[in-house]
Structure formats: structure tokens, C-alpha cells
Amino acid sequence: MNTKIQIEKPKKGSRYWLRVGISAAVIIFLYYIALTQTDLSYRGSALSPGALLERLFWNPFFDEAVLAKVPSYFGYMLETLAIAYAGTLIGSILAIPIGFLAATNVSKYAFVGKWILNAIRAFPEIMFAIIFVAAVGMGPYAGVLAIGINSIGMLGKLYSEVIESIDMSVLETFKANGASRLQTIWFGIIPQVVPEFASYAIYRYEIDVRSSTVLGVVGAGGIGAPIIIAAMQRSWEQVGMMLLIIILVVSIIDFISTRIRKRLV
């Protein structure tokens, strides 16, 4: 038992070490640049965090003017929820074909799909919102469309990754069956991925609720404009109250969606 067992650790080839070396060098270089080129000096603000937090999350409950606005805030929030819901639903459905197109294991033209998705994600959501305001006018509908197309970018990517990780051996059965390509997708792939798709779509809904606030910037509706205006005014009581409402509502959604998703997967 004391004899030393000599098993050579498998030698990694020189190409392996070259790769590791290059990767390490690139990473170190990136961090070097990031750390030296960014102005990381911290000056601090004369404003005490305590006072700000108090104004944000405590004072609103004693501010008559803010309290009086709570119903209208909930109205905005409801609009945001509706925008996000309609947008996410459209996006999560349209993302399915693109997701399949972008999945390397089912699509010959996966790179096309991936490029489309990357292009959508590279497009700033605010630009989408502007375009849709121009196309369909201001208001929630523009927000729905912007959210919808924006969701395609991320959901399509996540979907394609799910598709890429499915059990391919099942598909062989369909080949042996004489089933058509579409049938193979419908019976062989879709059942395997539906729960994950649904789960990601629900997850995306949460994100969309939050990102629809940005759309308020161009008049695409929801709670975005009021909260940003309040922030610009440094009316922290109002900001705080709206934040609390958003947090409350998103937490409820999170709670429900976690339960739904647990049952799905």
C-alpha cells in the first residue's frame, strides 16, 4: 500500500499550451486595458446614502402628494404589465422559428439564424421603440412591438441553445420511420423543448416588465416616463414609491412564475 503508483498525467500537447497561453494573454490584456483606461477614481457624493434611502423608501409613506398618486402609479404599472405581456407573447412565438433556424443540430443555415439574432440584439431597444413610434404612433402599442422584437433576440438565442442540447438519438427513430422533416421536428423535438421554451418565455416576461420602463423615454407608454421624470426632478419620494410598486409587482410575478416553471420542467 505504500508503493507509489506511477501513472503519468496525460501530457497536453504543445498546441494545448499554446492555446492556453494565448487565451491567458488575451484575458490579461483585456483586463489591463479595462483597468487602466477606465476612470475608476471614486469621488463620492456629498449626499448621504442614508438620507437618500430614507427619502426613497420611507418618506413616501408620509407624503400626502405621493400617496394620492399611488392609484395612478398602479395604472401605469398595469399598462407596463400589459405591454410586456403582449410583447413577450409575440416575441416568444416568433422566436421559435428563428430559434430552430439558429440551432446547429437541426438547421443547415444555423449561421444565418445566429446572425439575425445577433443583429436584433445589437439593435438598441430604444431605437426599436423610436421606429415603432414612427410607424404606429406613440403609446403602448409601440412599446409592445419594441418589446416583442427585442425579446426575439434573446429568446431565439436561448431557444436555439435548448434545441442544441436535446437528445438526438430520438430523431434517429423518426429517420427510420420514414417521417418527414417537419414531422420529425413536431414529434421529436417540440415535445422535448416545450417546457424549457415556456420557462424561458416566462423568465423573459420579468425582464420585459423591467425593460419596458426604458421605453417610456420615447413615449411608448407604461410607468417608464413617470419614474424617469421623477428621477430627473430628484423627487425621490415619487421615485421610491414607484420603485416599491415595481418591486412588489415583479416579486409577485416572480413568485408565480417560479412555481409555474418548476412544474414545467
Next chain:
Amino acid sequence: ACGAGTTDEETTDPVETEEAGEAAPEETATEGEEITEIRMGFIPSQEADKIADTVKPLEEKLTEILGVPVRAEVMIDFVGLVEGMRTGQIDIGFLNPFGFVQAENRANVEVLVKAIRRGEDSYVAQYVAPADSELESIEDIVNTPGLVWAYADTLSTSGYLFPASQLADMGADLTTHFSPLVVGGHDNAILALIDGQADFATTFDDARDVLEGDYPDVKERLKVIGYTEPIPNDTLSVRGDMSDEWKQKIKEAFLAFNDDEEMIAVMNEVYTWDGIAEAASADYDVVRAVFEKFEEDLAN
């Protein structure tokens, strides 16, 4: 400088039209164009220190006066508004002077009226410095090289364009004389002074008010050391392809507010307007002139 307004009864009087649309809940009022709904984009000007996030009272009043439903949406950025006006999706836009100049180029909008604030149809930008600063006047700024200059962003009329133009005229080389600190908002510019990050800031007059909630003593801490020349106030514009009748109608509706205590109060609340004056594109030549100086730099 208040225009004569029509009375409410006149405008709400139904006017027969040949093409009264089926969809129109109420009668439309022109022969030339069928408008069943007026859509109004509303950008709270950064230059105002108090903005309401709702324009409901204004919506209601205009609906009453114009006889068609008016819907207003609040937004932060004017790009969407201008694009909407260009494509005919938005009829009325509240635009700041710089936004209007841009919008006229891009979307061919037409200015109808402009704001009166504190009895003036223009405002100024201010130069602010810490109370204990050596800087006492704009000349001091021009004479001291290397100052850190905080401003909201390069497209802000009062934050950058007008002061920059003034400083350039007074002989400062904008590219070398200052070290600029772009901070995203007028409040941040003031904040940069309070935090000692900048030597002076340029903002609208008086951005310090916004900070009073956080820093009650802001006015003691910071002093105003100068002002720019007047900048024409923000506008109310309509899309260019609107029929003249409607332009007229809208213009009159707004001008009529001058005689209506209640509406002036509303306008004051939502936009700190305390009067409304007729405006022409030429009023904004001064903005155009300033912008042209920088246009080249900004575009590249």
C-alpha cells in the same frame, strides 16, 4: 404678446363636413382634412424645474375645445416624437428650442406658439460656480485655462450650446481651453459642483432649485456668475402636412388659454408655462445660428 382667441362656443360648434368619417366619434371640423383624433406628444423640458407626469387636464380641455378626442403621451426624448410627427402619427409636439430646430429639418414641423415663463418668451442659461470659487464672472472663465466644465450633454441648448457659443465668441478655444465633464443632466451638473468634481457648470436658470430637496443649502453653496443671451422658449409645433384650418384651430385653442385662468394654471402645473405667445420659425434663428457653429463637430 397674446393673440386673440376664439371662444369655446365657437370651436365646439359642430361644423358640417362632407367626409365625416364613420369612425369619428364627433364631427371633424375642416373641409381639407379629416382628423378624428389629435395625438400630442409631450416632452417635459429639462429646463423646467417642475414637471407634472400627467397631462390629463390638458387633454380634457383640448378635447372640449377642438371637438375631437385629444390624447397626450409623456415622453423623455424628442427623437420618437419627431419621427412620429414626420410620419403623421403624432399631430402636436411640445419641443424644446433645439428639438424644434432639428424637427423642422427632419420632419418639417411647424411652430405655432411658444411658452411665456415669468412674463418672458425667452430664458437664459446660467454659469454656476462654488460659492468660494475665485471665478466671479464669465471673463474669469475665459481667462482661466484648464477649468473643469460640467454640463448635461452637448445637445442641451442651455447646458452647452448657448454657453459654448458665448464662450467661443469671447475667445475661448473650446477644444483646448476646458476639460469638459459630460454628466447627462442639469441636476448632475450642479451635483458635480457640489461634489467638487468641476470648477463651473452651465445649466438653465435656475437648475439649483431641483437640488433643493437633497441640499437645502444649495443656493448658499453655489453662486451664479453669469448668464447667456436669451434663448427663445420651448415651442408647441404641429406636423407640417396638417391642414391650415387645423393649424389655425389648434393655435387659437392654445392662445385662448391666455384668457382662461384655469387653463393657465394647468399649463403652469404641467409645464410651468404662465402664458402662451404666437411664434414663428424665425424666432429660433438664434438657436439655429448657435447650432450651426457646432453642427460639424457634433456630427462627427
Next chain:
Amino acid sequence: MIEFKNVSLTYPNGHQGLKNVNLKINDGEFIVVVGLSGAGKSTLIRSINQLVKPTEGELIIDGVDTLKLNDRKLKDTRKNIGMIFQSYNLVKRMSVLRNVLTGSLGRTNTLKSMLGLFSKEDINLAMTSLARVGIEDKAYRRADQLSGGQQQRVSIARALTQQPKVILADEPVASLDPPTSHVVMKDLKKINKEDGITTLINLHFIDMAMEYADRIIGMREGEVVFDGPASEVSEKTFEEIYGRPIKEDDIIGAE
């Protein structure tokens, strides 16, 4: 009838999976293919429905050289060949019945099948197939809720629903424990007898092969080294197939 005429198969990496195979498989036979791991059993079976395509020779099914068929025709050929896999290859999240119904996809219009509009006959057939392997009561369960043996029987039912003339089974019992293996082998044998479906099965276990096979094909390094009725299998045959005398482990069913 399936006929291999000088069939060889070279994998893209140069490995020769089949070497000049000549075989005649008559309708209704129950054949077990045995051989060591890597002998080419799977390659042989899978070349029949061209999940791998032989590179040389002729593979004649019902008078047609299937190696020359285009994709459409090949699909038609495949419709007549049911296949059963070691790992069952069921769609886990689908119900048993739907899994079985996928056996009828080859003859169902794509659009109809996607809308779930299977013909009444097919649904009946699927249920009957489930009943034949004794698990019709599980029809609406999700496939992954069944035990391994039950899952394999679902995959047999699926193959049956295809109404094939030939069933290919690639180590159908390798993932199952011995008693369940026997149940599955018995099912396959029964179906072969009742419907006269030509059946080819790959097996590791020689005792099982002997117990069920009408005819045994022994393979070694891509070649057919034995071909004859189970009764002809002798100690010498084992040596041919395994390259060494038979050991206890071969009988219990090890690799």
C-alpha cells in the same frame, strides 16, 4: 426478402464496418445477430434501413437495390421497416400513445399529423399494438414514467404501428434486467410468429440468442463468420465468433 450482395461499408474515418457481406434473409425469419462489441452487428442492421449507407455492393429488398434509391423512395422503403433501439428512443415528455402513434407518421399526411388528426384506424392500431405488448393501460402516461422494460415495449408497439414487413432491433434488451429481457424477447418472438414479420435482432447474450433465434448470424470484425440455425451452434462456432473458447461470463450475459 432482403439480400446482401457483396456489401461492404467503410466509415468516413476509414474503418471498415462491413466486409463483403453476403446474406439472404427470408420473409418471416427470426434472426439473431451475435458478435463481440465492435464486430459490426449494429452496422449490419442499420445498413438495412440505411441509417448507415453501405459503400459497396447491392442491398436488395423485395427485388429493389435500395442503395440506388433516391431520398423519396428510400423513405418509402423505410416505412416498411420498423426499428427498435437499445435506449428505446422514446420522446420522453410525450404520452405513450402519442409515441406509439409516431409509428404511423410515414403514412400520415404531414399537416394532418401535426394537427394530431390521426386516422381512426391508426389510433386503433396503436392501441391494439399496446395491448399486444400488454401495456394498454399505460396509454396516457408520459413515456418517462414507465420502467425500462415497459419503455422498450412501447417502442415495440411503435414499431408494430408502423405495420412493417421487417423489424430491426439493435440490442433491444441490453438496458434491461434479465427477467424483463425475457419478457421483451418473448414479445418479439410472439409478434414474429403471429404476424410473420421478418425480425433481425442484435444480441450480446449468447444464451438468449440460442433460446429464441431460428437462425443465428455470427459476426466478427465486419465479416459474417457463422450463419445457420441455432441448433448448429457449437463450441467451435463460439470460437469463431469470439476468437476464444466460451466462458461463463458469455452465458450470464456480459460483454
Next chain:
Amino acid sequence: MIEFKNVSLTYPNGHQGLKNVNLKINDGEFIVVVGLSGAGKSTLIRSINQLVKPTEGELIIDGVDTLKLNDRKLKDTRKNIGMIFQSYNLVKRMSVLRNVLTGSLGRTNTLKSMLGLFSKEDINLAMTSLARVGIEDKAYRRADQLSGGQQQRVSIARALTQQPKVILADEPVASLDPPTSHVVMKDLKKINKEDGITTLINLHFIDMAMEYADRIIGMREGEVVFDGPASEVSEKTFEEIYGRPIKEDDIIGAE
């Protein structure tokens, strides 16, 4: 020595996993626990290292009632008890050697182990353990690249690296085919003999139990219904354990 004194275990849902168990396990014994599914075999074994905690009685290991120990002391006790699971429970993406090294975590300083700094002795020991189960050449493979039998041997090596006084094995061969099962059982027996490690194994297969066990403990519905040397096992014993006469399937090794 391990001693169960009137040990009972009631699961939170009210199910009684163990009913008044009294047992004495001497050092160096090789004990096989048999019983039907649900008889409480796992519960018995797992209560020794308190993966489940008995609710009543005393469980004395080397003179200490382990049911009264606090978390720290319990960890110390666990260090002396190696465990082998039916599903191997290896970390799939880690190398075999690292998996084996986790056996030495109990005696390795937390910080050092976080940094992966195992002592030379431990690494040697891990290698030796792998060699003892005959798979030292796989040390740098990822665990999921091994076959089932090899994975189970890794998990034995992991237990050995722990240098335990007791090894518990909960159906160590249930996922393996019969020949591989024998290899694993032989390994366990060999280690028991060589190192004198007390060994408790749960098994389904009675023939295997008889083949290897010094002593057999039969369980039924949470109670110990048989306890004696393998030689004393009779037809009647089977009836006691299984509640019915022995059948062929019990021998082949089915559930």
C-alpha cells in the same frame, strides 16, 4: 463495533422505516442485508452514518451513542465510515482521481482543499486505491467516460481513500450487469479481508448474498427478521424475508 439498541426510525411523513432494531456488528465482519424493496435496508444502512437520523433508541459506534453527537462530532464519525451508492454518485465532470480524492476531504484542511492542495500522501493513497480496484490507468479520465462497473469501482476507491473503519454499500451492484457485479463484489470482499474493514452491503440478489456474505441480515417491513451466517439460510428464512416461497426471479436477480 456498531450496536443498534432498540433503534426505531419514523420518517416525517409518519412511515416507520425501522422498528425496534437490535443489532451488534463486530469489527471486520462482511454483512449483507437482504429484503424486499421497501423493507428498510437502505434506511438501516443510512442510519449508521446518519444520512437519515433514527428517532429512537441508541446507535453506538465504538462506545459512543452517535445519535447524541453534535454536527462537528458527527462529521468526525462520518470520516470513519465510507459509503458506496447504487448510482455511484460520482461528480461526472470531474476526473476520476479528483473524485477519489474527495474521500480524503474529511481530514483535509478546508482552505487547502478549496485550493485543491491535497497532501502527497493522500494523492498516493488515492492512486493506490484505484490500483486496488484495477483502474489506475483511468485516473485522469473524466468520471462520466467510464462504464458503469468502472464508475462503481471508482466509488469504492473513493471510500478506500477515506481510510474508513466501516464501509457501507447501498445496493452497489444494482445498476451493473451480472459479471461486472461479481467483479465489484469480489473487490469489496477482498478489501474486507485485506484491511479488515467492517462491511455492510444491501443486496437484492439472494444468490449473491449467499455467495459472499459471512453473515446475512434479513429485513422485512422495518424489522430484522433474520440474522445469522449464510450457512443458516434455509428455505424457511426466505419465506420469512420475502413473505413467500423463493422464486426463480429472486435468484436471477430481478426485483
Next chain:
Amino acid sequence: MAAQDNQKVITNNKIPVFHKKTKLTATYILIVVIAFYILSAIFTEAYPDRIITGLPIVLGFVINDFFPPNLGYYARVTPALIETWNMALLATTLSAIFALPLSFLAASNINKNKVFYQFIRIFLNVIRTIPELILAVLLVAFMGIGAISGIGALFIFSLGILAKLISETIESIDPNPLEAIRATGANVFQVIRYGVIPQVLPQYSSYVLYVLEINVRASVILGFVGAGGVGIILRQQMSLFNYANVSTIILMTFIAVTIIDFVSSRVRERLL
């Protein structure tokens, strides 16, 4: 058994493909999803006809405004994009470090203390909920203007996403190896190090890269509060209606996103 059963099955003419219960649940889900959609659509006036009439306008943007991009503008975009990249990189690194311990605390199979677990989850919800723009405004108020505030906003925001995603991965890992390692007498840190981390590593790195991409794109929004980077010039060029320049910015962001996407898929391949 077969013959009789066959008879029984065949005479029974109505065999549903789906079980009644399955069908019912599916129908309910569908009804709920659609009902909510209809409600939202009414609420937001999301009628399809409007997008059809608006489509030419969308195309007009692409054809008239974005095309061709003013490629010469790249000289201005590059430094801004690098600035954005740097902020995203630093913020992602920080959140990748801090998310790990947080996500262990937010995983129910590791953190068995129910109260503490809920507290962590609520905390994560809160930081994930605050819109990035508001987060940036608040941080500027706290910490003054500068890259630090921008990085801070991205950090907090991505910390929430990462910790949630990773904690969910942790909750779904194979618990058996953990039990085995626990049985060797290892303490909780050792169990995490040898049982959990190897299992979540591929997901972890893929999520980190995913968040890196999100951060690169989110810094566009931070431009609104002066946090630097490509956001500032994007907003500027948009306000000047210089869409050819905007188009260049988007094109270069696209390249950045594609590179990250490529690296991310290579890393995933390696690790899975």
C-alpha cells in the same frame, strides 16, 4: 391476453389521442394565455392591422435612413465602444465573483435555512427589479458622476440576473454526489467545492458570458445619465437624426455581440 384485449380495443371506436385530463389542462392553459393576450391587446391597442400599415415606415427606416451606414464614423465609435466594453467587462467580472456565494445562499438545496433563503431571494428580486436607468440615476446620486456609477449600476443589475440563474442551476443539479461527499465527512464548503461547482461550471460560464453581452448592450442606456461609452454618442447621433452614424454604431455593436456569442458558444462546447 392479446386476442381478447385486441377485440376490446378495436370495438371501442372512440379512442382519444390525448387523455381527457391532459386535453383539459392544455385547453385551460391556452385559454388563460390567450385571454390575457386579448386583455393586454385591448389595453395597449395592439391590433395587427396597425403594424401592417406601419410596415412601410419601418422598411423606410432601413432603406432610407440606416442604409448605407456612414462607415467613416467608426473612428468615433471605436473608443466609445471600448469604453463601454471596459465598463461591461469590469461589471461582469465583479458580478461573476459576487454572484457565486449569493447563488449558493439562494439555492434551496444548499441553504437549508428557510428564512435566510427567502430573505436572499427577496433581496435578489429587489435588485433585479430596479430598472437599469433608475439604478444609474440613484448611483450617480450616491456616488457621484463617473464610470464607477455606471459600473456599479451594471454590477448590481447583472448580479441579480446571474445569482438567480445560477441558483436555479444549482437547485437542479444531481444531489447524489453531494450526499456521497457529505458522507465522507466533508464540510459544507468542501461539498460545494467538490460537489456543486464542477456540476454548475459550464452553465456558470455560459451565463457569465450571456450577462457580459447584456451589459455591453445595457451600457447604451447608461449614456443617458452620463455614464460614458457608446450610449452618449448613440443618443447624440439619434438626436441629430444622423441615422447613418447610428447605423454604424449598431453595426459595430453587432460585431461585438457576434464575437461574444462566438466565444460563448465555443466555451459552452468545451465545457459541456
